[in-house]
Amino acid sequence: MPKKRVLVPFKTGSHDHDRCIDLALAEAESACRKQHLRFTELRRRVLELVWSRHIPMKAYDILDELCRDGRAAAPPTVYRALDFLLTAGLVHRIESLNAYVGCGGPGKPHIGQFLICRQCNAVAEIDAPAITQALTQDAKRLGFRADTQTIEIKGLCSECNVSA
Amino acid sequence: MPKKRVLVPFKTGSHDHDRCIDLALAEAESACRKQHLRFTELRRRVLELVWSRHIPMKAYDILDELCRDGRAAAPPTVYRALDFLLTAGLVHRIESLNAYVGCGGPGKPHIGQFLICRQCNAVAEIDAPAITQALTQDAKRLGFRADTQTIEIKGLCSECNVSA
């Protein structure tokens, strides 16, 4: 069984985040080229906004930023771009927050599990195949064939734990 | 470690569902009495509607039913009742569907995992402490202290598997 991986770790306040963004955009560019998907300017910009901080981003906040860019933008603008990014495996949706985070392992298919800090909203993405498989197995015992999993854990990250 | 339990199994089309409802209402009545919570007529009715089928129920569908009852009802009516039932541990919210299901193990505190059929919407609730603990443990390794878990699996139930 593949080993557990941390796809997106918790990030400290001070790290070279421009690098996080550049890397994510470069990986997205490459992933889209490989799959013959169009990584348009709009989609690139939305992905950049999703990655603008290591916290889940709301659709309407992204929309506000697009408008601030001077671009003509309405809800469909952002929801369509997000749909594309979701389908392309470049972002994940956090169901319990109606928000979106950048995927830490685009290209490599995986089922992510998300850790979300109640206090500072920081998000980490991990891929623990043992859990995925245990759930699939438990489901199977009830005759249920699982195809997607939503796993979102809330709590306190290490920094917020200390200060709490 | 406690054994895995099925809190709400998948239900066949033909079972004595009135009995499911009566049982859920009786358990709720008892749980509320124990905790000195007021199980009012409105809350009872909303719980009854949540249990009306073994599928996640939407707030506005419940609202429609309340109106059909002849009762004065607006969104806050149903959301307040649902908040009460959530807090009292009598229903769970399915985050990925913005919908609500009756809890299969009220009183006994637990962290449920939900299996949801894409086809017929049937929901089962299980309690697999091994998974809960594995997730908590994985989180801990990242310095994260987990307090709540949202686990929602989508797929096909056994009946829909056959007919698919």
Added chain:
DNA sequence: ATCGTGTTTGTTATAATATAATGTCTTTGG
């Protein structure tokens, strides 16, 4: 180059989900 086709984006409107704020009525304990 130009056409035809499918994709992407713009635009307007509306649907679906959820909460804020305020006042009234009801329950409950003293």
Added chain:
DNA sequence: CCAAAGACATTATATTATAACAAACACGAT
């Protein structure tokens, strides 16, 4: 009964998401 807290009604509004259709654009085939 009375006071206080809790529950409910009512109105308004905030938040999240999609429908429907038109215009602009990308791209391969001629």
